[in-house]
Amino acid sequence: MEQRHLGRTGLRVSRIGLGTLTWGRDTDEHDAAHQLKVFWEAGGTLVDTADVYGGGEAEYVLGQLVEGLVPRRDLVIATKAGSVPDPERRFDGSRGHLLAALDASLQRLGTDYVDLWQVHAFDASTPLEETLQALDIAVSSGRARYAGVSNFCGWQLAKAATWQLAAPGARTRLASTQMEYSLLQRGVEREVLPAALDLGVGLLPSSPLGRGVLTGKYRHSTPADSRGASEQLAPFVEPYLDEAAGRVVDAVATAADGLAATPLQVALAWVRDRPGVAAPIVGARNAQQLTAALSVESLSLPDEICRALDDVSAPVHRYPDQDWSTL
Numbered sequence: 001m002e003q004r005h006l007g008r009t010g011l012r013v014s015r016i017g018l019g020t021l022t023w024g025r026d027t028d029e030h031d032a033a034h035q036l037k038v039f040w041e042a043g044g045t046l047v048d049t050a051d052v053y054g055g056g057e058a059e060y061v062l063g064q065l066v067e068g069l070v071p072r073r074d075l076v077i078a079t080k081a082g083s084v085p086d087p088e089r090r091f092d093g094s095r096g097h098l099l100a101a102l103d104a105s106l107q108r109l110g111t112d113y114v115d116l117w118q119v120h121a122f123d124a125s126t127p128l129e130e131t132l133q134a135l136d137i138a139v140s141s142g143r144a145r146y147a148g149v150s151n152f153c154g155w156q157l158a159k160a161a162t163w164q165l166a167a168p169g170a171r172t173r174l175a176s177t178q179m180e181y182s183l184l185q186r187g188v189e190r191e192v193l194p195a196a197l198d199l200g201v202g203l204l205p206s207s208p209l210g211r212g213v214l215t216g217k218y219r220h221s222t223p224a225d226s227r228g229a230s231e232q233l234a235p236f237v238e239p240y241l242d243e244a245a246g247r248v249v250d251a252v253a254t255a256a257d258g259l260a261a262t263p264l265q266v267a268l269a270w271v272r273d274r275p276g277v278a279a280p281i282v283g284a285r286n287a288q289q290l291t292a293a294l295s296v297e298s299l300s301l302p303d304e305i306c307r308a309l310d311d312v313s314a315p316v317h318r319y320p321d322q323d324w325s326t327l
Contacts, residue, residue, distance in 0.1 A: 001043030001297055006278050007175045008200025011115065011146050013076050015272060016294060017046035017204065019283035024057025027285070032061050033069055034287040040070045042294045048178070048204070048281045050080035050120060051105050063110035078116035078204075079105050080150055080178075082123065082131075093123030093131035102138055117144035118178060121151040128156075132163060132171075139172040148176035148201075154191025161199040176202045176278065182271055183248050183313040184210035184240050190321050197276045205271050208280035209293075213240040214267035216253050225285075251312040255305050268296045270309055 003012040081101035135147035227233040284290035
């Protein structure tokens with residue numbers, strides 16, 4: 001699998017990442033092991049997790065598989081901290097919480113360091129410089145090799161990345177930002193992606209298949225074994241089952257027919273090759289689904305197909321996102 005630099009850093013990652021959101025919850029250790037082996041054998045390196053996935057079980061399962069199944073040196077392990085199970089305060093970006101969470105993650109993962117440590121979300125209750133100082137401490141202490149953020153809007157990302165580049169002292173530049181991005185969710189193109197491109201921050205798209213909708217599985221019905229039929233995840237899928245999304249899914253299916261490919265391959269290739277994207281993070285229910293996603297490695301979309309998909313999925317960008325003089 002092709003490797004790409006993550007942002008303006010020396011860290012190289014596989015251009016498809018493996019997500020672990022369901023590990024330890026819907027995906028048991030046996031299925032997780034099968035996925036990890038398939039991913040590694042295909043040349044995949046980037047494995048993304050978080051301290052809250054499965055209440056910590058995702059990290060624990062991954063930790064049980066590293067070394068015994070796949071050499072630690074062959075993986076780029078990325079995890080996140082900052083989300084908390086508190087309805088009164090969903091995010092905690094304080095230095096104390098973040099560093100304690102990192103130590104707990106390392107223990108569950110069974111490793112001395114993570115390759116990429118990400119702040120899971122912006123915490124308006126904590127000074128941003130305090131949150132960023134936790135990243136500096138993590139890297140300077142050797143507990144993390146690189147640092148990034150997740151779910152920061154445009155101004156938040158620009159402020160954080162600029163602070164790390166301009167503030168005095170030894171600061172750790174942001175390597176990445178993880179955001180939802182697909183043909184059904186192009187909101188990052190308004191401000192996040194321009195900021196990331198300008199400041200050398202690599203984009204790691206989550207839900208690159210539109211929460212599974214872009215595979216075409218929901219075109220005519222809801223499969224009984226799908227996330228859309230799951231009591232827990234149905235609300236996650238439902239926003240992308242409207243008429244507008246249906247037009248995009250139909251266009252993806254038409255393109256797939258013309259290319260002798262699958263809708264999954266077309267949708268994933270589109271987001272993988274967008275400017276600024278380092279590696280879409282793919283979460284699979286089983287190894288068979290993952291194998292289907294990894295088969296995209298051999299597909300590059302023709303320019304005319306990309307333009308057609310751009311047009312049918314184009315978000316409305318008006319003032320001030322476009323040049324005001326043209327309005």
